[in-house]
Amino acid sequence: MIRIRPPFNLDTFLNRADKCKTVLSFSKKHILFSQGDTADAVFYIQVGRVKVTVVSEHGKEAVIAILEQGAFVGESCLVGQTIRTATATALEEACILRIEKAVMLRMLQENLRFAEAFMSYLLLHSIRVQEDLVDQLFNSSEKRLARALLLLAHFGKESRPEAVIAKISQETLAEMIGTTRSRVSFFMNKFRKLGFINYKGGSRRNGVLHVHSSLLNVVLHD
Numbered sequence: 150m151i152r153i154r155p156p157f158n159l160d161t162f163l164n165r166a167d168k169c170k171t172v173l174s175f176s177k178k179h180i181l182f183s184q185g186d187t188a189d190a191v192f193y194i195q196v197g198r199v200k201v202t203v204v205s206e207h208g209k210e211a212v213i214a215i216l217e218q219g220a221f222v223g224e225s226c227l228v229g230q231t232i233r234t235a236t237a238t239a240l241e242e243a244c245i246l247r248i249e250k251a252v253m254l255r256m257l258q259e260n261l262r263f264a265e266a267f268m269s270y271l272l273l274h275s276i277r278v279q280e281d282l283v284d285q286l287f288n289s290s291e292k293r294l295a296r297a298l299l300l301l302a303h304f305g306k307e308s309r310p311e312a313v314i315a316k317i318s319q320e321t322l323a324e325m326i327g328t329t330r331s332r333v334s335f336f337m338n339k340f341r342k343l344g345f346i347n348y349k350g351g352s353r354r355n356g357v358l359h360v361h362s363s364l365l366n367v368v369l370h371d
Contacts, residue, residue, distance in 0.1 A: 151224075155222060155361040156364075157262045157263070157266045158320060159193070159219065159263075160195065160272075160282055161353065162220070162260075162266075163193060163246055163248075164262055166256065166260040168246070169192075170247060170252070171246070171247040172244065172246060172247075173244070173245050173246070173247055174242070174243070174244055174245075175197070175239040175242070175243045175245060176242055177239060177240065177241050177242060178238060178239065179238070179239045179243075180236060180237070180238050180239075181199065181222065181223075181237040181238065181245065182223060182233050182235065182236065182238045184202075184203060184233055184235055184236045184275055185232060185233060186205060186232070186233040186322070187231065187232065187233070188223060188225065188226035188230050188231055188232055188233050188250075188255075189209050189249065189250050190223065190226065190247050190248060190249050190250055191221055191222070191223050191224050191226065191227065191228060191247075191250065191253045192221065192222040192223050192237070192245050192246065192248070193220075193221055193222075193245065193246040193248065193249045193363060194216060194217065194218055194219065194221075194222065194240075194243065194245055195218060195243075195245060195246060196218060196220075196243055196244040196245075197218070197239060197241050197242055197243025197245070198215060198216065198239075198240040198241055198315070199215075199216045199217075199220070199237050199238065199239055199240065199243065199245075200212055200214075200215055200216075200219050200237070200238045200239075200240050200321065201213050201214040201215075201216065201222065201223055201235050201236070201237050202222050202235060202236050202237075202238065202324070203234065203235045203236070204236070207323075210324060211327065212321060212324035212325040213235060213303065215240070215317075215321075215325065217311075220270075220274075221267075221270060222237050222245075224238065224271070224310065226250050226328055227250065227253060229256060229258075234296065240317070240321075241315065260316070260321045264368065276338065284296055285326075285327055290326060290327070290332055290336070291336050291367060292330075292336075292368055293326035293327070293328070293337075294322065294326050294333060295332045295336075295340070295345075295364050295365075295367035296364055296367050296368050297322060297325050297326055297359075298314065298322075298340075298346065298360050298364060299364055299365065299368065300334070301314045301317065301360075302314050302360040304362065304365070313357055313358070313359055313360070314357070314358040314359075314360060315357070316357070316358075317358075319333045319334055319337065340364065340367070343363075344361065345359060345360070345361055345363050345364040345366075346359060346360050346361065346364065347361075349358050
């Protein structure tokens with residue numbers, strides 16, 4: 150008789166792992182860690198979203214990732230990084246687990262299924278980073294914005310698409326795709342007029358952004 154292993158749930162595993170973590174609650178704009186800090190722990194997002202940014206020597210800031218529930222932050226400390234190369238900031242109220250580096254390494258060594266789940270996460274994250282790089286190198290700012298909105302709205306995942314984006318500023322979108330806020334505003338207005346997006350429950354500042362599958366036309370159009 151073949152036994153089928155039940156799916157591994159990271160949340161359940163980490164919640165049950167005694168003395169391995171600290172549960173932290175962060176308010177909007179609270180900094181988890183800053184660029185230049187000592188890298189001594191891994192963070193796991195249970196609730197909320199986290200923005201990861203880097204600042205150049207000349208003071209220019211860029212958003213390199215918007216991470217959501219189920220994502221790890223700061224995992225590069227596990228491979229020898231001693232100083233944080235980016236800043237992680239809560240975009241909204243968030244519940245996050247802080248796992249000491251030594252504890253995380255021990256769990257990976259002692260629990261094969263956890264190690265498999267973590268490796269799968271890292272591989273998917275690596276693929277996403279490569280796709281983002283290709284997007285930045287070869288696509289126009291309009292296509293980059295369309296792709297960013299579709300990813301934030303969870304299009305393309307196996308589960309039912311969540312075609313809604315919680316409040317995110319145009320400044321943040323501009324930093325994500327490497328353009329100016331005015332260009333983002335121009336394209337957002339264009340997308341709205343074409344029916345690709347719309348705001349429900351209020352204005353752009355107060356409403357919830359709904360993204361329609363027709364926005365894929367912008368990404369796929371040559």
